[in-house]
Amino acid sequence: xxxxxxxxxxxxxxxxxxxxxxxxxxxxxxxxxxxxxxxxxxxxxxxxxxxxxxxxxxxxxxxxxxxxxxxxxxxxxxxxxxxxxxxxxxxxxxxxxxxxxxxxxxxxxxxxxxxxxxxxxxxxxxxxxxxxxxxxxxxxxxxxxxxxxxxxxxxxxxxxxxxxxxxxxxxxxxxxxxxxxxxxxxxxxxxxxxxxxxxxxxxxxxxxxxxxxxxxxxxxxxxxxxxxxxxxxxxxxxxxxxxxxxxxxxxxxxxxxxxxxxxxxxxxxxxxxxxxxxxxxxxxxxxxxxxxxxxxxxxxxxxxxxxxxxxxxxxxxxxxxxxxxxxxxxxxxxxxxxxxxxxxxxxxxxxxxxxxxxxxxxxxxxxxxxxxxxxxxxxxxxxxxxxxxxxxxxxxxxxxxxxxxxxxxxxxxxxxxxxxxxxxxxxxxxxxxxxxxxxxxxxxxxxxxxxxxxxxxxxxxxxxxxxxx
Numbered sequence: 001x002x003x004x005x006x007x008x009x010x011x012x013x014x015x016x017x018x019x020x021x022x023x024x025x026x027x028x029x030x031x032x033x034x035x036x037x038x039x040x041x042x043x044x045x046x047x048x049x050x051x052x053x054x055x056x057x058x059x060x061x062x063x064x065x066x067x068x069x070x071x072x073x074x075x076x077x078x079x080x081x082x083x084x085x086x087x088x089x090x091x092x093x094x095x096x097x098x099x100x101x102x103x104x105x106x107x108x109x110x111x112x113x114x115x116x117x118x119x120x121x122x123x124x125x126x127x128x129x130x131x132x133x134x135x136x137x138x139x140x141x142x143x144x145x146x147x148x149x150x151x152x153x154x155x156x157x158x159x160x161x162x163x164x165x166x167x168x169x170x171x172x173x174x175x176x177x178x179x180x181x182x183x184x185x186x187x188x189x190x191x192x193x194x195x196x197x198x199x200x201x202x203x204x205x206x207x208x209x210x211x212x213x214x215x216x217x218x219x220x221x222x223x224x225x226x227x228x229x230x231x232x233x234x235x236x237x238x239x240x241x242x243x244x245x246x247x248x249x250x251x252x253x254x255x256x257x258x259x260x261x262x263x264x265x266x267x268x269x270x271x272x273x274x275x276x277x278x279x280x281x282x283x284x285x286x287x288x289x290x291x292x293x294x295x296x297x298x299x300x301x302x303x304x305x306x307x308x309x310x311x312x313x314x315x316x317x318x319x320x321x322x323x324x325x326x327x328x329x330x331x332x333x334x335x336x337x338x339x340x341x342x343x344x345x346x347x348x349x350x351x352x353x354x355x356x357x358x359x360x361x362x363x364x365x366x367x368x369x370x371x372x373x374x375x376x377x378x379x380x381x382x383x384x385x386x387x388x389x390x391x392x393x394x395x396x397x398x399x400x401x402x403x404x405x406x407x408x409x410x411x412x413x414x415x416x417x418x419x420x421x422x423x424x425x426x427x428x429x430x431x432x433x434x435x436x437x438x439x440x441x442x443x444x445x446x447x448x449x450x451x452x453x454x455x456x457x458x459x460x461x462x463x464x465x466x467x468x469x
Contacts, residue, residue, distance in 0.1 A: 041463065042320040044353075046337045049090025051328020053097045055359075058455035059324070064211045064316045067091050068336035069195070070224045070297075073238045075118070075179040079186050082171045083164055084221050086195055090333075091212060092181040095202050098210040108207060110145030114154070115181035115206070117142055128175040135180065136162050142180075150205060154184060161187035193219055215337045217310045224336050225298045230290035235298065237332045241367055242285065285366035292367060294386065295335045309340040317346035322459065323356040325409070327450055330376060331367040335383055344384040348407035355462050358432075359455065360414040360422070362439070362447045373412060373422040377432055381405045406431030413458045415439045415448040435462065 042062035045052060049071065056063070069086035076089035096116045102108045119128045134140040136158045143151055161183045165173045181202075188198035195214050203210050216222055226240045227233050234240045299305045317323070325334055337343070347356065358380070364371050371379075385402050412434045414422050424434045437454045441447070 041322055041459070043322050043324055044316050044320045045324045045326055046334055047324075047326030048328040048333025049093040051333060052326040053093060055326070055450050055452045055455045056094075056097055058452040058459065061209050062320075064213060064320060065094055066213050066215055066310075066313050066316075066337050067094060068222075068224075068333060069214045069216055069218070070222045070237055070332075070336050072223070072236045073242070075177060075182045077238070078174050078178070079182060080221055082168050082173045083186065083190065085186065085189060086214065086216070086218055086220065086222050088185045088189065088195070088198070089179070089182055091195075091199060091214060092179065092185050092202075094212055095185075095199065095206070095208060095210055096181055098208045098212075099206045100208065105145070107145055107147050107150065110143075111150065111154070111206060114142045114146065115184060115202075117180045119175055119178040119180075121177035123176060125174060125176060128178065132175045132178065154205065157184050157187040157191065160191055164190060189219070195219070213310050213313050213316065215310055215313060215340070216307050218307070221300070222307070223298050223300075224295055224332065225304075226292045226295050226331060228288060228290040229293045232289055234288075235302075240292075241329055241332045241365070285369075287369050288366060291370075292331050295331055295339050295383070297336075297339075306341060309342055313337075314342050314346045317343075317350045318352055320352060321354050322463075323347060323350075323353050325356075325358045325380065327359040327361050329365065329367055330361070330371075330379065334380070338380065338383050339387045341387055344387060344403060344408070347384065348403045354466060355411055355459075356409050357411045357413055357459070357462065358409050359450055360412055360418065360420060362415045362417070362449055363419045363445070371420065373414060373420055373434075374426050374430070376420075377405060377409055377412065377427060377430060381408050384408050404431060411435060411462050413437055413455070413462075415450065415454075417448045419447065433462075 040062070041060075042064075043059045044064050044066065045059055046066045048068065052065070067090045069088070069091070071087040071089050072080060074089055076087045079085070080087060092115075096112065099108065099112045119131055131140070135142060136155065138151065138155055143155075146154070158180070164187070185198050185202055188201050189195045192198060192201075194217075196217060199210075199212055199214075202208070203212075223235065224237060224240070225233055225235045234243075297305050297307055328334065347353065358376065360373055360376060361368070368376070381403075409432050412422075412427055412432050414420070414434065414436055416436050416438050422434065422436075427434050435458055437450075437458050439448045439454045440451045442449045
């Protein structure tokens with residue numbers, strides 16, 4: 001089994017750009033929708049790291065996944081605190097999810113188990129370090145079944161990660177709850193000085209046909225902030241979505257100027273140590289003081305910045321058939337992929353996108369407390385239009401297009417039994433067609449949830465109805 005399997009005829013889709021993917025999907029004809037089946041449909045899926053994992057199979061092998069690089073929780077928080085660099089946790093989660101299913105005795109399954117492994121969260125630092133030492137020195141049982149050539153290649157990057165940690169020994173890196181896949185991807189990114197190259201390597205050794213694009217291509221730490229309607233500002237994904245007790249002490253005044261003009265993302269903010277967040281606590285939260293008014297990016301000096309989106313992200317919007325805003329955290333997973341200049345134009349003016357589908361969450365969380373379905377629709381539209389408008393200088397102004405809601409969202413898919421209020425008539429009046437689907441039941445929360453089967457049926461029905469018009 002070759003672990004460097006590439007597409008036989010890779011398409012010319014911006015391969016020279018910094019965010020190119022070895023498995024990019026060829027651009028589709030604008031007539032495609034009327035002549036092909038759902039299996040031939042290509043997708044651009046905007047999502048976070050976990051919200052979309054359970055429904056990936058609904059999009060087949062012709063999906064391009066856009067993922068944020070601003071998560072500052074879990075294992076990623078400790079890597080960012082000590083080494084810096086973009087957050088890779090969401091990307092690693094999707095890469096592992098898209099490893100093909102194989103026989104349990106296959107070497108690929110052994111590689112999956114290794115890269116998906118997480119050091120214990122409930123253990124002492126010494127116990128975590130001892131287990132990490134067994135892994136990096138090649139003694140762990142996790143290496144069982146992995147051919148020696150692949151083992152030494154993977155281990156080489158883990159050794160590189162260890163060396164980078166040792167260079168910063170004064171920062172006392174914590175291995176508790178550490179993800180081996182995160183360590184491998186972080187070491188690859190540091191070695192190549194390129195996150196897309198690290199994604200390529202991960203995809204290659206796992207025979208994954210994943211087309212995964214980081215929303216921003218950078219070697220520096222990316223930080224998001226939210227401004228509430230009452231003027232309060234929250235810094236970092238964890239502080240917005242599921243805050244921990246430690247507080248980031250930083251001035252995020254929009255009026256302050258960065259100390260360095262070289263790279264607006266250069267440097268890192270003060271970081272909390274190894275933020276351990278239990279996902280089951282997501283539905284039990286302390287409400288925000290007010291609704292979120294907007295989300296934006298800041299640099300290491302606390303100043304608002306406007307980074308450019310990955311150019312391959314923008315080009316993907318003109319090469320695929322269906323855009324999907326996945327279920328998941330609206331403000332910290334979806335919005336970081338939308339609040340960038342050029343994205344609104346790419347979505348609204350795309351000649352290839354036939355449907356733009358929002359998968360509505362089955363319940364609100366801290367970020368969307370009290371939201372209705374119409375609130376989700378209006379929030380996405382406002383964020384895209386705001387990010388599209390250029391800033392003005394010296395009192396000069398320019399005419400900007402404000403796109404209608406239907407330019408960004410054509411269909412809303414919601415679950416039967418959702419706790420989010422869905423006013424079908426109001427959504428339809430905005431130009432958004434609504435579709436109710438039966439999902440599966442989450443045994444832990446007793447809430448309906450999307451599964452691959454119901455998402456696939458919804459997409460098929462949407463495309464069929466559009467062909468009939």
